[in-house]
Amino acid sequence: MGATKTTHFTERQNELATLAKALGHPARIAILEHLLKVNACICGDIVNELPLAQPTISQHLKELKNAGLIKGEIEGNSICYCINEKNWRKIQKIVNSLFDKFNSQTNCC
Amino acid sequence: MGATKTTHFTERQNELATLAKALGHPARIAILEHLLKVNACICGDIVNELPLAQPTISQHLKELKNAGLIKGEIEGNSICYCINEKNWRKIQKIVNSLFDKFNSQTNCC
DNA sequence: AACCTTTATCGTAATATTGCAATTAACAAA
DNA sequence: TTTGTTAATTGCAATATTACGATAAAGGTT
Numbered sequence: 001m002g003a004t005k006t007t008h009f010t011e012r013q014n015e016l017a018t019l020a021k022a023l024g025h026p027a028r029i030a031i032l033e034h035l036l037k038v039n040a041c042i043c044g045d046i047v048n049e050l051p052l053a054q055p056t057i058s059q060h061l062k063e064l065k066n067a068g069l070i071k072g073e074i075e076g077n078s079i080c081y082c083i084n085e086k087n088w089r090k091i092q093k094i095v096n097s098l099f100d101k102f103n104s105q106t107n108c109c
Numbered sequence: 110m111g112a113t114k115t116t117h118f119t120e121r122q123n124e125l126a127t128l129a130k131a132l133g134h135p136a137r138i139a140i141l142e143h144l145l146k147v148n149a150c151i152c153g154d155i156v157n158e159l160p161l162a163q164p165t166i167s168q169h170l171k172e173l174k175n176a177g178l179i180k181g182e183i184e185g186n187s188i189c190y191c192i193n194e195k196n197w198r199k200i201q202k203i204v205n206s207l208f209d210k211f212n213s214q215t216n217c218c
Numbered sequence: 219a220a221c222c223t224t225t226a227t228c229g230t231a232a233t234a235t236t237g238c239a240a241t242t243a244a245c246a247a248a
Numbered sequence: 249t250t251t252g253t254t255a256a257t258t259g260c261a262a263t264a265t266t267a268c269g270a271t272a273a274a275g276g277t278t
Contacts, residue, residue: 077276107194
């Protein structure tokens with residue numbers, strides 16, 4: 001096979017996995033960190049920052065956008081990407097909800 | 110191509126991406142949540158919990174173990190899996206170090 | 219209009235992931 | 249030793265991801 005059996009898992013499990021997957025590539029981490037660093041959503045110069053071709057960057061930006069991590073606004077003939085403020089903290093909470101489930105008191109080994 | 114260009118990114122970016130990747134599948138989220146729920150590291154009955162064949166579960170467990178999220182200890186002829194206490198919080202911190210970089214004051218859009 | 223700049227999309231090749239049947243390995247129990 | 253139980257490994261098919269050249273689309277500039 002190879003196809004992920006998403007239907008067998010809960011909505012929440014799939015959502016969390018999808019978010020993690022979006023973060024699961026160094027180029028996308030690098031893109032996010034660049035956006036976080038410059039704060040102002042400087043756009044296509046991400047291509048100059050990273051050692052990847054323009055279509056590849058564009059593809060990664062699309063995935064980050066689909067995951068809700070970033071947003072892009074048209075500005076003249078270029079596009080301004082930046083952190084999706086509305087979702088960022090929400091996604092952080094979703095991720096932490098998994099990590100916070102751990103209780104070291106009752107862990108057996 | 111298709112091969113991820115890990116060499117072009119920092120150690121940290123690759124580490125974070127690898128961790129996120131390990132979390133990037135609903136089956137692995139489900140396995141982690143089961144381990145978190147039962148607290149005692151009940152072992153191979155994960156296979157009974159999830160709608161996946163034993164070799165598939167075994168493979169997912171291996172990936173979670175490689176990522177440092179869980180550990181497995183031999184106990185008789187079965188193996189006891191549980192959350193890797195030592196790494197769990199550390200990994201949570203690594204993930205949060207990304208999310209905490211966001212400063213809504215200076216975000217432009 | 220013709221031209222340039224910027225970004226998305228298409229097409230395709232290389233590689234990685236997912237899933238499982240079959241088998242093996244390791245150990246316990248009879 | 250033989251048998252049973254549990255989990256890892258192997259081998260392979262199906263699918264997904266990654267990367268990029270070529271091209272298209274959209275808007276600005278002259």
